[in-house]
Amino acid sequence: MSNGKQFTLYSHDRGPNGWKVVLVLEELKLSYETVYLSFEKGEQKAPEFTKFNPNGRIPALIDHSNNDFVVWESNAIILYLVQKYDTANTISAAGETEKALELQWLFFQASGQAPYFGQFSWFTMYHPEKLPSAIERYYKEAVRVFGVLDGVLAKQKWLVGDKCTIADLVFVPWNVMAVKVFHERYQLDVEKEFPALHRWNAELANRESVKKAFEIRAALITKS
Template identity: 55%
Template sequence: MPNGWKVAFVLNVLGLSYESIYLEKADIKGPEHIKHNPNGRIPTLIDHKNDDFTIWESGAILLYLIDTYDTEHKISVADSREKALLHQWLFFQTTGQGPYFGQSSWFQHFHPETLPSAIVRYQNEARRVLGVLESVLSKQEYLVGGKLTIADIAFVSYNNVIKFVIEEDFDFEGEFPKTFEWHTRVTAVDGVRKGLEERLKLITEETKVQKSSLS
């Protein structure tokens, strides 16, 4: 699930140590997780360095991490107006990109019925979100403050599976060249790259297990 990886990327970039617990689908709504996250979704963060403070919702987690641990503003900003813009883009990701990309993926790959109108609607919405990004990134390299922030990092995990979201022959670079350049730049950051490599490793291992169970 893309939302959990956003948190991993930021933890990596900030150099914070953490233990990842990967839950099976049934366990996400199980009592052990629900006691920490009553919404029964991931991610959930338990900060053992801060009296086991627990927080859920990926955007809230990212804001908590920079407020608590990014005192040097490595991936955050200090100016009040720039903070407002950072929040703006983070909320756009969590309420725009995430839901629209998720619905596009659902109706193409998981919904029990084929609903062409729903597929087209959410593919178009995904393209609209990319168009918003393109309109800004054609004028600047990053979303806020002329530097990498959590606002940029938050978009990576969904954009990284864009062909699954829109369609297999989608030309990301051709249709949205500045957004593609930005995405490539952000994914090259050490902590983000490390998270993407870990994700790929997990997918590879899961695929091997599935193949062995069928043989």
């Protein structure tokens, strides 16, 4: 399965959570192969995958250099990667206080950004009936998350310390989707309404890892 690569990543061509892991793998220059599961075929619920992740959700990562160790949940995967393979702390916090802050933002992303943005996406595009009240609720909550980030980033360049860390990178895939959709549907001008967030998004988008990940994603979507 590894084809000589250190990691096998089980993911989805569009799902944002898998791309969070790709950003970290690219930042750390780790070799990996991605297996893209089809949600339409229910491959994420099939025994071939649930033997790795009993929750039946992407992503899951196999570390072939560590006795085929398997870890799932995107932020848990990211923490595993930096704790084991970012010993120089190039994209992770070093001190005790900064590590606590890093965890704080990882939890906020997993419990705040992803669920609200995800539910907005579900009720907007996939729910069998249109529920304007649900769409409006999740839109407002997503914009509130933008406000939280903007308020902090108005006072500092990065979320933790003086460099880009995983605390910043984990927000990228959902933010890219949301900024585009919110502008199209609600004419939300992020640059005007959330200037610090806009600046931060732009700096993150300019990183080589982000450029490469979204080039790969765009190519996959074009093929599908």
